[in-house]
Amino acid sequence: MNKPSYLEEEILLNPEKRTFPKFELNRLLDTVFAPTEGCRVCILVDFQDPAKWIKDFAFRGEDQFEVQNNAYTYFYEGLQDGVLKELGMIGGEMFAYNYTYGSNLDMSDEVWDIEGNQLSLDRDIYSKYDIVLCISTWSATAPLTAKCKEFNFRGATMHGMNDVILNSGLAVNYQEVSDDAEKMRAALTKADSVEIDFELEDGEILTAWLGLAGQEAQKSHGLCRGTTPDIANLPAGEVYFVPQNARGKFPMKYEDGTLGVLDVVNRDVVKSTLIEGNQATIDDHNARLADDPMTGTLGELGFGTQVLPVSYQDIQDEKVLGTCHLATGRDDHLGGDIVPQMFKKHENSTHDDILFAPHKTPNFNVKEVRMNWGERTEVVIENFRPANYVMNALCEKSPEELIPA
Secondary structure, three states, X not given: OOOOOOOOHHHHHOHHHOOOOOOOHHHHHHHHHOOOOOEEEEEEEEEOOHHHHHHHHOOOOOOOOHHHHHHHHHHHHHHHHHHHHHHOEEEEEEEEEEOOOOOOOOOOOEEEOOOXXXXXXXXXXXXXXXXXXXXXXXXXXXXXXXXXXXXOOEEEEOOOXXXXXXXXXOOOOHHHHHHHHHHHHHHHOOOOEEEEEEEEOOOOEEEEEEEOOOOOOEEEOOXXXXXXXXXXXXXXXXXXXXXXXXXXXXXXXXXXXXXXXXXXXXXXXXXXXXXXXXXXXXXXXXXXXXHOHHHHEEEEEEEEOEOOOOOOOHHHHOOEEOOEEEEEEOOHHHOXXXXXXXXXXXXXXXXEEEEEOOOOOOOEEEEEEEEEEOOEEEEEEEOOEEOHHHHHHHHOOOHHHHOOO
């Protein structure tokens, strides 16, 4: 197997040495979608008051709308200034919908154009466009995955887009990302279970066990070509599983900095216990778990496959090689069985990633991640770095050669 063109071993061991090409919209769209002649494309952004802010692009220059302004500058203007013609596409319009206020919550149907007219996502967008680019505040991958199958379109979700993401995670060659995600997927697929050891600052080790039941690993690899309805989540670069069972304990850092230990029984987070910080934060989480237990069901285990800089947005940072993440809540967009209708309240039917990475969780270490195939065990992460098994998968050996005779 040839080494990846951008993941030389030196860069794997010293990721700060990686350099990135300049972001080019035509390269990104051509590589991800391979658009056909006459393909119709549009851009979706979100606001608290979309009718106000989208009309005549009133949001332009407003500091609180970094994501939306990046969508305008790098995507809307890029399409209008030649990329549409170069790739043989038409359209390029921008529309705005209401904030969902949660990761992967279903979107309301109302949408507005730049003239201030109210339209329908189902009637005027999903059924009329071939490619939908959603550049938003909260992730819309799950609802758009369902809608693309209903209305037969393709698309990409790029929430939280900032300058770091534009100049790294969206500037890469996605054919290369896809190739390397497949190498890692093939090395991890069909595992029976995984064990994750978390080391706290006092030296205590917490272990979470997740049952995978020999399932095929899946990949978020960035390519969305052909005619099959699909949504690419960009930046991509992830291998993931839908847990069938789980037990044990793992730490969690809450948004206010509070640290807790989560107890997992039969795939469900059942209780959080304070390590340090605000007891009220822990109490609020426990009250939510008691009121709507589905909010604690584990729906994903993911591993990053790319060498990328920290962007302080989980959409990119969970794709960094050496990190892993769990997610609670809906997982229907990943092929799982947790759907929005199973939650007590609509606002609870989110898909919430819990990322373990040095910048995000400096108070504890992912000491070791072990994957099990029957009697065979392979270490895949050690101290937030890819272990030799993963290094070999990416750089030296074919999946068949990874398995000892």
